[in-house]
Amino acid sequence: MSYDVIFLLVPDFQLLDMSGPAAVFQTAGKQARTTAGPAYAVHVVSELGGPVRSSCGVEVLTRRWSDAPAGTLVVPGGEGARAAAVTPAMRTYLHGHRQAGRRVASVCTGAFVLAAAGLLDGLRATTHWRHAVQLARTYPDVQVDADRIHLRDGDTWTSAGITAGIDLALAMVECDLGADVAGATAREMVVYHRRSGGQSQFSALQDLAPDSERIRAVLEHIRGNLGAALTVEHLADVACVSPRQFLRSFKAETGETPAKAVERIRAEAARAHLEAGADSIDSVARRAGFTDSERMRRTFLRVYGQPPQALRRMARQGRV
Incomplete structure (x- = not known):
């Protein structure tokens, strides 16, 4: 046909x-x-x-x-x-x-x-x-x-x-x-993946938009290592600066604390998995680096105003 x-x-x-x-x-x-x-x-x-x-x-x-x-x-x-x-x-x-x-x-x-x-x-x-x-x-x-x-x-x-x-x-x-x-x-076509229709037109990395290559490298490290323990000390090592200097620089360039940035990037990754796949909520939470599904649920409510189950249900109904 x-x-x-x-x-x-x-x-x-x-x-x-x-x-x-x-x-x-x-x-x-x-x-x-x-x-x-x-x-x-x-x-x-x-x-x-x-x-x-x-x-x-x-x-x-x-x-x-x-x-x-x-x-x-x-x-x-x-x-x-x-x-x-x-x-x-x-x-x-x-x-x-x-x-x-x-x-x-x-x-x-x-x-x-x-x-x-x-x-x-x-x-x-x-x-x-x-x-x-x-x-x-x-x-x-x-x-x-x-x-x-x-x-x-x-x-x-x-x-x-x-x-x-x-x-x-x-x-x-x-x-x-x-x-x-x-x-x-x-x-x-070398398209990284097909984005589901429900994804936001904005991404956390675009929104944070740091000026320095050092902080951009940290954000890319976060996205590529969501399952790791992304502590301030660890991220400061990635940036090759002291934890105190890292905290000050990160907040000045992104407007967010490192913890909030990690949370947003994990939520964005989890949402993409939820809307595009059939993995369980617990499995998605683990893949995105959340300690458990309840922690992910609280994060989704803060970031998106809705729990993970609601976003998945809306995506499956073709309404997002």
Whole structure:
């Protein structure tokens, strides 16, 4: 069976919002090649066809959407998508996919195009965190979740910016062809792993953002050794400074104590395991370096406002 994926471009679109997911479908198509050919056929369309200029100046040749097959429709984001005027013809084209029971998706601010066409009314959706407030204010009928990598509400899929489109495409591949093909595609593309849709658009390491290489090395050491006894003395040794100097420097550069930073990084790792796998709560707690599941539960309540079981349940229901 072959799946058609259609990318709808508007002027000033973000090139990576298209090329990243397109590469996923191309790679997956080769991984699951049949006697009839690759499992995916990728098409790039616009209303009139011809070259469409991206925000970085690169032009992509498109065909008229009237000449393209129906299939999964993906709208990449970019400055043009946020400002795009949805013409009556575009609205008809978008709704035609919905009425035919086809998947409709957006990457980053491509959600503005879907929202302007009325396709997100009453649905949960996400976009780049920087533009989530604007999306919610402009389209109050859309239930905007500003801190998700990607979301699926029925046959409508939305994602955060740039690389989140790759996660969205991998999730679609898993839905179509199974986890083995999605995993093989991620490995072929040298994607570290497929992030579950429920993961935050922010990571603890990005948020802490120290200036010095010394403290960055400590944070990477924490992430790579969650099961170790990450005491102040141990981390000071990693930084090659005294414990007192380490405490002072770490707090000044990250705004957190080492203990709080370790707790946040462990919670982030545990959440990813919970949402992506079937390991028990106790097993996840041990893998993330918590002394026990109760300690992890208290940490989750502080960091996420919900216990681990609730986040896992929501992920399994496809609601995060």
